Amino acid sequence: MGANSHQESFPWKHIIGFLLSLVLTFAALWVALSSGLPLKAVIGIIVLFAVIQASLQLFMFMHVNESDSGRMQTFNMMYSFFIAVVVVAGSIWVMQFVL
Amino acid sequence: MGEAAHRYDETMPLEYRTQESRLNILGFWIFLGAEVALFATLFATYLVLFQRTGSGPTAGELFEVKDVLIETLLLLTSSFTCGLAIFEMRRGRMSGLIAWLLVTLLLGAGFITFELREFIHYVHEGATMQTSAFLSSFFVLVGTHGAHVSLGIAWMILIIIQLLQRGLTAKTARKVFIVSLYWHFLDVVWIFIFTLVYLLGMVI
Amino acid sequence: MKWSEFFVTGEPLIYAADVAIVLTMIGIVFVLTYFKKWKWLWDEWLTTVDHKKIGVMYIICAVLMLFRGGVDALLMRAQLTAPNMKFLDAQHYNEIFTTHGTIMILFMAMPFIIGLMNIVVPLQIGARDVAFPYLNALSFWLFFFGALLFNISFVIGGSPDAGWTAYFPLAGNEFSHGVGNNYYAVALQISGIGTLMTGINFLVTILKMRAPGMTLMRMPMFTWTILITCVLIIFAFPVLTVALALMTFDRVFGTQFFTMANGGMSMLWANLFWIWGHPEVYIVILPSFGIFSEVVSTFAQKRLFGYKAMVGSIVGIAFLSFIVWVHHFFTMGAGPAVNSAFSITTMAIAIPTGVKVFNWLFTIRKGKIRFTTAMLWSLAFIPNFVIGGVTGVMLAMAAADYQYHNSYFLIAHFHYVLIAGTVFACFAGLHYWYPKMFGHILNERLGKWTFWLFMIGFNVCFFPMYFLGLMGMTRRMYTYSDGLGWTPLNVVATVGAVLMGIGFIVLCYNIYYSARYGERDMTGDPWNGRTLEWATASPPVHYNFPVTPVVEDIDAYWVMKKKYGGFHVKEEDLKPIHMPSNSGRPFWMSVAFFVAGFGLVFKWFALAIAGALFIVLGLILRSFEDDDGYYIPVDEIKRMERAARKGA
Numbered sequence: 018m019g020a021n022s023h024q025e026s027f028p029w030k031h032i033i034g035f036l037l038s039l040v041l042t043f044a045a046l047w048v049a050l051s052s053g054l055p056l057k058a059v060i061g062i063i064v065l066f067a068v069i070q071a072s073l074q075l076f077m078f079m080h081v082n083e084s085d086s087g088r089m090q091t092f093n094m095m096y097s098f099f100i101a102v103v104v105v106a107g108s109i110w111v112m113q114f115v116l
Numbered sequence: 117m118g119e120a121a122h123r124y125d126e127t128m129p130l131e132y133r134t135q136e137s138r139l140n141i142l143g144f145w146i147f148l149g150a151e152v153a154l155f156a157t158l159f160a161t162y163l164v165l166f167q168r169t170g171s172g173p174t175a176g177e178l179f180e181v182k183d184v185l186i187e188t189l190l191l192l193t194s195s196f197t198c199g200l201a202i203f204e205m206r207r208g209r210m211s212g213l214i215a216w217l218l219v220t221l222l223l224g225a226g227f228i229t230f231e232l233r234e235f236i237h238y239v240h241e242g243a244t245m246q247t248s249a250f251l252s253s254f255f256v257l258v259g260t261h262g263a264h265v266s267l268g269i270a271w272m273i274l275i276i277i278q279l280l281q282r283g284l285t286a287k288t289a290r291k292v293f294i295v296s297l298y299w300h301f302l303d304v305v306w307i308f309i310f311t312l313v314y315l316l317g318m319v320i
Numbered sequence: 321m322k323w324s325e326f327f328v329t330g331e332p333l334i335y336a337a338d339v340a341i342v343l344t345m346i347g348i349v350f351v352l353t354y355f356k357k358w359k360w361l362w363d364e365w366l367t368t369v370d371h372k373k374i375g376v377m378y379i380i381c382a383v384l385m386l387f388r389g390g391v392d393a394l395l396m397r398a399q400l401t402a403p404n405m406k407f408l409d410a411q412h413y414n415e416i417f418t419t420h421g422t423i424m425i426l427f428m429a430m431p432f433i434i435g436l437m438n439i440v441v442p443l444q445i446g447a448r449d450v451a452f453p454y455l456n457a458l459s460f461w462l463f464f465f466g467a468l469l470f471n472i473s474f475v476i477g478g479s480p481d482a483g484w485t486a487y488f489p490l491a492g493n494e495f496s497h498g499v500g501n502n503y504y505a506v507a508l509q510i511s512g513i514g515t516l517m518t519g520i521n522f523l524v525t526i527l528k529m530r531a532p533g534m535t536l537m538r539m540p541m542f543t544w545t546i547l548i549t550c551v552l553i554i555f556a557f558p559v560l561t562v563a564l565a566l567m568t569f570d571r572v573f574g575t576q577f578f579t580m581a582n583g584g585m586s587m588l589w590a591n592l593f594w595i596w597g598h599p600e601v602y603i604v605i606l607p608s609f610g611i612f613s614e615v616v617s618t619f620a621q622k623r624l625f626g627y628k629a630m631v632g633s634i635v636g637i638a639f640l641s642f643i644v645w646v647h648h649f650f651t652m653g654a655g656p657a658v659n660s661a662f663s664i665t666t667m668a669i670a671i672p673t674g675v676k677v678f679n680w681l682f683t684i685r686k687g688k689i690r691f692t693t694a695m696l697w698s699l700a701f702i703p704n705f706v707i708g709g710v711t712g713v714m715l716a717m718a719a720a721d722y723q724y725h726n727s728y729f730l731i732a733h734f735h736y737v738l739i740a741g742t743v744f745a746c747f748a749g750l751h752y753w754y755p756k757m758f759g760h761i762l763n764e765r766l767g768k769w770t771f772w773l774f775m776i777g778f779n780v781c782f783f784p785m786y787f788l789g790l791m792g793m794t795r796r797m798y799t800y801s802d803g804l805g806w807t808p809l810n811v812v813a814t815v816g817a818v819l820m821g822i823g824f825i826v827l828c829y830n831i832y833y834s835a836r837y838g839e840r841d842m843t844g845d846p847w848n849g850r851t852l853e854w855a856t857a858s859p860p861v862h863y864n865f866p867v868t869p870v871v872e873d874i875d876a877y878w879v880m881k882k883k884y885g886g887f888h889v890k891e892e893d894l895k896p897i898h899m900p901s902n903s904g905r906p907f908w909m910s911v912a913f914f915v916a917g918f919g920l921v922f923k924w925f926a927l928a929i930a931g932a933l934f935i936v937l938g939l940i941l942r943s944f945e946d947d948d949g950y951y952i953p954v955d956e957i958k959r960m961e962r963a964a965r966k967g968a
């Protein structure tokens with residue numbers, strides 16, 4: 018997947034990405050407000066949907082893996098995702114004794 | 117910077133053609149990595165504090181689905197149109213590029229308007245940044261995102277002006293591409309705000 | 321606010337400092353005017369984007385800050401020498417340990433390391449400059465004005481006094497009314513932004529601008545450590561940015577993040593602070609490992625032993641350093657599961673660190689060792705750092721830490737890693753690369769005096785503190801009563817501190833002495849070096865390399881010397897060189913940051929907004945700027961090369 022892969026004449030990728038994002042947004046909304054699933058399942062599913070949607074943006078819109086630095090860019094985003102998980106989950110876990 | 121700084125590579129899209137541009141784009145990606153860490157810290161703070169509402173209102177009492185959904189759709193669509201702008205740029209179509217950038221700007225401005233209305237509404241209900249830890253972290257997390265979007269709008273305006281002044285060159289193309297990365301990234305952040313702040317706040 | 325509150329009053333020490341500051345400023349202005357140096361200052365330094373000059377400015381600031389932090393340290397030691405001393409009162413002692421700790425870590429160790437990396441890294445990878453020279457200048461000036469803002473606190477408004485960790489609720493409005501902790505929040509914020517940009521800048525530089533042939537696994541070890549350090553900076557500093565912003569919101573705008581009422585959670589501050597704080601200590605120690613690796617391999621005249629293991633252990637340390645932060649507050653009460661997990665990850669860090677120690681030892685083994693000053697610092701580092709490391713593992717055991725925590729045992733531990741690690745490395749690097757920076761060698765005899773005085777003084781000062789800690793002396797206590805049995809060891813510690821002070825004075829004298837009488841380095845390679853920085857002239861011409869060197873193996877320059885007798889440039893290979901233009905904007909934008917920060921500290925919002933508007937103006941001007949730098953023509957390069965090689 019190089020940046021120089023030839024240019025298509027219709028933005029299929031963008032449209033598919035957009036539609037999928039819409040579907041995921043509404044699906045998350047439904048799961049959260051009307052599905053009646055137990056809380057833990059709700060949280061798990063909506064977070065999963067968010068992660069999928071974020072990667073859609075990264076790959077379909079931002080082309081994170083294009084250009085001669087594509088590998089570095091992808092690795093950078095993956096590592097930042099790891100850090101984000103450590104900071105968020107770590108803080109919640111560490112601080113829960115005060116909650 | 118060696119001679120390579122100005123070497124042209126014709127096989128790549130315009131924005132990648134000079135060495136300088138490639139450095140800038142990689143640099144910006146890395147900056148976005150730092151932004152992930154920044155927002156992660158804000159999310160961590162929010163998630164640790166959001167049930168600590170003191171004597172103020174809770175998330176469930178405050179949030180309204182309709183407002184949030186409008187904001188979400190505006191920003192999501194703007195991310196899509198911003199992608200179309202890049203698509204047009206890579207086809208070398210200046211008019212399409214500028215048109216889609218303007219649409220993006222308008223959608224972004226709409227998002228900010230709704231967000232401000234939401235904030236003002238909360239403040240009128242007595243829910244300010246000073247009310248409780250929950251509200252402090254809510255306003256700072258969502259507000260930081262909003263400030264980023266506002267900055268993005270201003271930045272995009274500057275770049276449209278430069279496009280009109282200088283045309284589509286290796287340099288302006290790179291600038292457009294970078295601001296588009298920024299814009300998409302803000303949508304990524306919003307996805308998590310939508311999920312972890314609003315949806316979560318409404319179910320717990 | 322009344323003017324009598326604006327200036328700090330009532331302390332003879334502070335009045336003396338006021339006088340000294342005013343006199344120094346008058347002196348500087350006078351000298352610059354008398355010798356007609358204003359234009360030189362502006363053109364050559366304040367507007368420069370040359371990584372070498374920026375590096376020199378960082379190091380000058382770091383040495384000044386070492387002085388300031390060192391004076392703070394000596395004041396504390398003076399107060400603690402004997403029981404019931406009345407030299408400093410409790411409040412003043414609080415302020416001094418706070419400024420000492422903050423300055424030493426953020427305004428001494430960081431800029432020292434960043435200065436060395438500015439000077440060395442582009443040279444080591446065979447580049448002409450960093451990826452973003454303009455940004456580099458902005459980074460420096462943000463650091464500079466952040467440091468300035470922090471330093472004026474002790475004469476204007478009052479110093480922060482809640483420790484360098486600024487724990488809440490002590491650092492909150494409830495218990496710290498003055499502006500002191502606003503200074504802490506805002507000044508660190510400004511310089512922290514600069515550091516973050518440095519991290520991005522050097523990561524891109526190292527990833528994308530290496531000379532042809534220099535694969536990742538052929539990079540010099542110092543460059544490797546900087547690469548990883550940049551990653552740590554990029555992912556750790558945003559956490560500090562947020563933590564400080566929340567602190568500012570709490571203190572200036574009355575939010576409830578870390579307050580005691582309305583749901584605020586003071587302990588969350590400690591959590592955020594150390595998520596940044598632990599990577600931060602690796603940000604200052606990894607480059608030190610890099611410096612020692614270079615020095616040891618040069619002066620043992622051998623290739624670094626176990627290059628791959630070394631790289632692996634750096635990467636491992638970087639990874640682990642993000643998942644150990646809780647060891648700084650085991651006693652907060654997070655419970656056995658959390659404490660055990662973080663205890664284990666912490667102890668795991670000792671493994672890669674141990675690997676490195678053995679690598680250095682095996683590099684030295686059977687080497688033809690030359691005992692230069694830089695090498696002495698590196699050799700002394702190994703045992704001293706091991707003492708710090710081993711006591712670190714003791715502290716890592718959560719249950720045992722309930723005994724050691726916040727005692728002088730801890731003080732001794734972190735000074736053994738920070739001084740024997742970072743400060744020794746800075747001194748080693750300073751002596752080693754000094755000829756590259758200034759074209760002359762630091763006097764070796766005086767250098768060895770500094771080394772012995774400081775190294776012995778350091779051990780005399782801090783080794784007793786381990787025992788003081790075990791005897792119950794706690795950190796941050798401003799005095800103690802007679803009859804506890806602590807007095808003898810405290811006297812010893814103060815003697816050691818004085819020895820270190822003398823060592824520092826000898827170093828300063830050495831800088832002066834060597835500038836006047838020091839041996840000039842005509843070769844560019846005074847130590848028989850192994851890496852590419854030694855292939856340039858001392859000091860290098862501003863474009864560094866007339867043609868880009870080609871790298872064939874680890875220790876690129878060593879290989880060149882063995883194969884081709886050096887780095888040869890044929891005049892017909894020269895091509896025009898592209899260089900970035902100078903800019904005054906980084907300087908005045910940072911002034912605007914300073915002004916905005918000052919306004920925020922005192923809640924003078926009009927001033928803060930005015931400063932912010934200038935920052936925005938700077939950004940807009942930068943966006944519209946259409947300056948692509950300039951080319952140095954071949955004739956000019958020829959002329960400069962001849963001049964440089966003649967050692968003119």
Ligand code: HEM
Pocket residue numbers: 390393394396397417418420421422424425429482483484485731735738739742743781794795796797817820
């Ligand atoms: C030059 C010799 C030095 C001496 C004599 C010295 C001495 C001291 C003393 C007496 C304290 C305060 C203990 C207390 O009351 O709690 C202290 C604290 C501290 N020192 Fe140093 N120090 C020196 C160098 C350094 C260096 C080079 C660094 C860092 C690179 C450093 C970092 C710190 C920190 C972070 C603290 C804790 C401050 C706090 O409690 O908030 N020191 N030092």
Ligand SMILES: [Cu+2]
Pocket residue numbers: 597598601644645647648
């Ligand atoms: Cu730590």
